[in-house]
Amino acid sequence: MSDDLFAAARAAMAFAHVPYSKFPVGAAIRAEDGRIYAGANIENLSFPQGWCAEPTAIGQMIMGGARKIVEIAVIAEKLPLCPPCGGCRQKIAEFATPQTRIYLCDDTGVKKTMTMPELLPFAFETEILG
Template identity: 60%
Template structure:
């Protein structure tokens, strides 16, 4: 993973709006054409209505015209590594392939583990599932 991906994820984490959980998270994704999008979690008092860092980054990707995700970095301030939640795994899978790398980082800059989307979400729900 390139340092720029982690740096943007960490910068996004610092901008998180997490007044209730006190659990800031940042994510950055690189597309197959090299563009990078980042995002942070945004909480609201009605907890289920907030959104995750990965969701914010994907929203930026979509607003910029879309594309395929080549790799993702996720960092949380309070955990040695933070995996995307189930909903975000499905959202990432929508724009990624089973082999897309997901880097689980600590807040100090270390990549604790790199997994693939196929490992995080085996047998993902996909467009063929609707046929």
């Protein structure tokens, strides 16, 4: 992973809207087009209605015209490693390949690298639904 992906995830975290949990998270995706798409978590008082940093970044990627995640970095201010939640794992899997790299970061950089099958074993396979 290059430093630009980590820097984008860390910068995105500063935009988190977390008035209730005080738990900012940032994510950055490098898509198949080489561009970086970033997002932060955005809370809502009706807690299930907020969304995580990863789907925010995925939405940016889709709106930018890309469709595949090559690599994704996730960082949280209050945890040394913040893996995506279960729902986000499936959302990432929808746009990832088995070779997609997931980087779990702290404020200094990457602390753990995973592949999609390591992050979400036995994921629903979207190819079989089409």
